[in-house]
Amino acid sequence: MAQGTVQVTHTGTSRWRRRTGEYASLAAALEAAAEGDVLTIAPGTYRENLVVQRSVTLRGPEGSPGSVRLAPLDGVPLTVRASAVVQDLHVEGQDAAAPAVLVEEGTPELLDLRIVTRSAAGIEVRGSARPTVRRCTVDNPAGIGIAVVDGGGGVFEECEVVAAGQAGVAVRGGAHPRLERCRVHHTSGAGLSATGDNSALEAVGCEVYEVRGSGVQITARATAHLTDCDVHRTTADGVTLDTDAVLTLADCRIHDIPENAVDLRSRSVLTLTRTTVRQFGRNGLSVWDPGTRVDANQCEIFDSTGDYPAVWVSDGATAVLDSCRVHDVPDALFVLDRGSRADVVDSDLSQVRNTAVSVSDGATAQLDDCRIRDAATGAWFRDHGSGGTLNNCTVDSTQTGVIVTKGADPTVERCTVDSPAEAGFYVSAGGRGSFLNCRVTNSGGYGFHVIDGSRTTLRKCRTERCARGGYEFADAGADATAGSGPLVEDCTSDESAGVRIPGAAAVPETAVQTTAQSPGLLGVIPEQRVTVPEAQQAAAEPQTSVRSSKDVLGELDTLVGLESVKREVRALIDMIEVGRRRQQAGLKAASVKRHLVFTGSPGTGKTTVARLYGEILAALDVLEKGHLVEVSRVDLVGEHIGSTAIRTQEAFQRAHGGVLFIDEAYALSPEDAGRDFGKEAIDTLVKLMEDQRDAVVVIVAGYTAEMERFLSVNPGVASRFSRTITFGDYGPDELLRIVEQQAEEHEYRLGPGTADALLKYFTELPKGPAFGNGRTARQTFEAMVERHASRVAQVAEPNKDDLTLLYAEDLPELP
Numbered sequence: 001m002a003q004g005t006v007q008v009t010h011t012g013t014s015r016w017r018r019r020t021g022e023y024a025s026l027a028a029a030l031e032a033a034a035e036g037d038v039l040t041i042a043p044g045t046y047r048e049n050l051v052v053q054r055s056v057t058l059r060g061p062e063g064s065p066g067s068v069r070l071a072p073l074d075g076v077p078l079t080v081r082a083s084a085v086v087q088d089l090h091v092e093g094q095d096a097a098a099p100a101v102l103v104e105e106g107t108p109e110l111l112d113l114r115i116v117t118r119s120a121a122g123i124e125v126r127g128s129a130r131p132t133v134r135r136c137t138v139d140n141p142a143g144i145g146i147a148v149v150d151g152g153g154g155v156f157e158e159c160e161v162v163a164a165g166q167a168g169v170a171v172r173g174g175a176h177p178r179l180e181r182c183r184v185h186h187t188s189g190a191g192l193s194a195t196g197d198n199s200a201l202e203a204v205g206c207e208v209y210e211v212r213g214s215g216v217q218i219t220a221r222a223t224a225h226l227t228d229c230d231v232h233r234t235t236a237d238g239v240t241l242d243t244d245a246v247l248t249l250a251d252c253r254i255h256d257i258p259e260n261a262v263d264l265r266s267r268s269v270l271t272l273t274r275t276t277v278r279q280f281g282r283n284g285l286s287v288w289d290p291g292t293r294v295d296a297n298q299c300e301i302f303d304s305t306g307d308y309p310a311v312w313v314s315d316g317a318t319a320v321l322d323s324c325r326v327h328d329v330p331d332a333l334f335v336l337d338r339g340s341r342a343d344v345v346d347s348d349l350s351q352v353r354n355t356a357v358s359v360s361d362g363a364t365a366q367l368d369d370c371r372i373r374d375a376a377t378g379a380w381f382r383d384h385g386s387g388g389t390l391n392n393c394t395v396d397s398t399q400t401g402v403i404v405t406k407g408a409d410p411t412v413e414r415c416t417v418d419s420p421a422e423a424g425f426y427v428s429a430g431g432r433g434s435f436l437n438c439r440v441t442n443s444g445g446y447g448f449h450v451i452d453g454s455r456t457t458l459r460k461c462r463t464e465r466c467a468r469g470g471y472e473f474a475d476a477g478a479d480a481t482a483g484s485g486p487l488v489e490d491c492t493s494d495e496s497a498g499v500r501i502p503g504a505a506a507v508p509e510t511a512v513q514t515t516a517q518s519p520g521l522l523g524v525i526p527e528q529r530v531t532v533p534e535a536q537q538a539a540a541e542p543q544t545s546v547r548s549s550k551d552v553l554g555e556l557d558t559l560v561g562l563e564s565v566k567r568e569v570r571a572l573i574d575m576i577e578v579g580r581r582r583q584q585a586g587l588k589a590a591s592v593k594r595h596l597v598f599t600g601s602p603g604t605g606k607t608t609v610a611r612l613y614g615e616i617l618a619a620l621d622v623l624e625k626g627h628l629v630e631v632s633r634v635d636l637v638g639e640h641i642g643s644t645a646i647r648t649q650e651a652f653q654r655a656h657g658g659v660l661f662i663d664e665a666y667a668l669s670p671e672d673a674g675r676d677f678g679k680e681a682i683d684t685l686v687k688l689m690e691d692q693r694d695a696v697v698v699i700v701a702g703y704t705a706e707m708e709r710f711l712s713v714n715p716g717v718a719s720r721f722s723r724t725i726t727f728g729d730y731g732p733d734e735l736l737r738i739v740e741q742q743a744e745e746h747e748y749r750l751g752p753g754t755a756d757a758l759l760k761y762f763t764e765l766p767k768g769p770a771f772g773n774g775r776t777a778r779q780t781f782e783a784m785v786e787r788h789a790s791r792v793a794q795v796a797e798p799n800k801d802d803l804t805l806l807y808a809e810d811l812p813e814l815p
Contacts, residue, residue, distance in 0.1 A: 041058070100123070106128075141163045144166045150173040172194070178203075196222055227252070238254045261285070264292050311332065335357075349373075381402075386408040423446045454485070559609075568725045604774065631660065656692070664701070664702045751808075
């Protein structure tokens with residue numbers, strides 16, 4: 001035997017000798033060995049709990065991998081507390097409360113270990129230990145594959161976790177390992193997991209797949225950096241970040257994910273560079289909550305397998321896409337909720353089955369130098385408070401280039417829409433928007449199509465070769481007030497007739513107008529039609545009479561739920577009615593302040609009740625018209641001193657004789673207002689509410705907590721309102737009734753068992769801040785109609801029941 005080696009045999013006895021000799025047990029050999037000695041273990045099974053406390057080399061015989069089995073009945077089979085070398089061992093553990101290999105101190109090397117165990121962890125590294133682990137395999141269907149905890153670190157090279165009952169690699173307690181060219185698969189928890197303050201994980205050239213959970217999970221202020229890694233074939237999200245987590249992905253590939261490819265929440269931050277995301281069932285990037293942010297540079301998101309937007313930004317989150325490509329998806333980018341923002345620069349959005357960019361519920365999107373092509377809708381700014389900027393973008397081969405509806409107010413500059421099938425730019429339902437130096441070519445419909453008297457601004461725009469005409473402006477109708485309709489300056493067209501604006505002297509005798517339908521799932525963008533001249537039309541159509549208060553109250557009663565709201569409104573109407581009768585009888589009438597505060601979540605019917613309230617007051621001759629003018633901060637607050645007062649006065653003028661409904665009124669007084677012009681709007685409101693108290697009824701509305709704060713910090717405003725009416729969230733029964741009403745209205749029926757399934761669905765549906773109440777119920781119905789259509793389209797000759805019955809299987813999946 002060579003000098004400096006200690007050989008241990010499994011059977012037989014021999015004399016004990018210092019430094020060189022044969023020993024009957026591993027423990028005896030380790031006791032006899034000195035620093036730097038080599039222990040070569042003969043083949044066999046050793047039922048020992050081995051503790052290595054010196055810098056020795058412990059290895060199996062060369063050329064016989066797996067011939068040395070370390071398999072005690074309980075406890076930790078192998079503990080390393082020194083900078084030793086351990087090589088070519090087969091380790092088996094049976095203790096569910098202990099790891100199979102525990103590294104506690106030093107900088108040991110673990111080479112070519114095969115760990116087949118049912119332990120708490122296959123390999124656990126803790127404390128000050130910094131091992132180098134190479135070509136080791138962990139098979140642990142009972143616990144964690146590799147755990148690095150309590151400040152531990154080290155490098156894992158070309159290692160493989162072939163099975164784990166929990167996470168494949170778990171990092172916590174301030175640990176910080178590095179993985180190089182490792183494979184993690186067939187785990188029952190996350191593939192890679194890091195959690196807790198100062199915990200950090202670095203992975204280079206690794207692969208995570210066949211995971212029953214998230215591929216990568218970073219939570220609770222942990223950080224991670226993945227380079228050139230693959231994450232695929234998971235059952236949950238591909239990558240999950242939560243609670244101040246920070247992750248960088250560079251040159252990575254995430255694919256074949258049934259849920260969200262990447263999901264971020266609670267102030268997490270993700271940076272992606274040159275990373276591809278493909279074949280995902282829900283969102284490619286899903287970004288939630290204030291302070292949460294994703295920055296993507298030179299990334300590609302494509303080939304969705306589901307029916308969800310590729311990039312979803314909501315609840316105040318932020319997403320930045322720079323030089324990215326998003327293609328072959330149902331929708332490319334959805335930004336929704338107040339405070340949410342998306343910035344997209346020099347990126348391509350193409351092959352989009354529905355909407356490339358959707359902005360709603362007060363969100364903002366800014367696109368600079370982007371290219372949108374082959375989409376049903378290029379960009380859709382949907383409602384009040386929603387806006388942003390499209391700057392120097394091109395939109396090619398869409399049904400409609402840009403849609404603006406319901407008070408949304410984007411700025412579109414130097415953009416070109418080419419070859420839209422319907423319209424280049426379409427504005428309706430009170431949409432606003434400023435279009436500057438924009439161009440539409442080769443439209444199958446109109447270039448610019450503005451209806452409903454929308455207050456849109458067009459400056460220096462140009463249309464060419466538009467089949468139905470370059471510009472079409474349809475009046476708001478008989479109730480249009482001064483100042484409504486588009487503002488058009490220096491716009492040109494290749495049409496000989498030029499640009500025709502409603503009310504201008506050059507309007508031809510027969511004006512082109514549109515129907516006033518709103519686009520949506522169950523209706524398309526309005527068809528264009530030619531009407532008779534205005535004078536003939538006015539003569540042919542009798543003036544609509546004001547409905548009686550009884551009729552309007554009857555409509556109020558048909559609304560689903562809202563019982564307390566109905567009682568409040570009826571009590572207020574009774575007070576007004578009795579006061580009116582007392583005045584007629586020559587008696588004093590109690591002064592009734594008619595201005596109201598509506599509080600509650602979105603989708604609870606606040607706007608509908610405001611409209612009916614105005615109609616009732618008109619029926620009682622309290623208001624002249626009773627019409628509703630809906631505005632928000634963007635309609636009242638200007639960009640410079642003095643402009644806010646003008647905008648607010650204009651809004652009051654439009655509401656003269658009716659109801660001014662201010663949605664999200666608390667936005668006029670933000671918590672960090674500083675020199676915000678919202679105060680000017682509030683001051684103007686207070687004065688006008690007093691000066692025109694008999695001509696205009698003001699209703700302010702918004703979330704309950706925010707409205708309480710708004711009124712508390714503005715006593716002048718609070719004193720102008722008679723009462724606050726709270727709109728509660730809808731319960732499952734009420735949401736079911738809304739779906740039933742929608743079904744009846746659109747000539748559908750609920751099949752056997754569908755009502756019960758809907759009740760269960762609405763009961764289990766998360767009721768977070770984004771819950772839309774009635775809107776959610778209507779969206780659920782629309783989703784059922786979509787799934788019904790997909791199902792019935794496969795039936796060769798459907799009968800009437802096939803075409804009208806909705807079943808439980810048509811329900812969308814719970815979010």
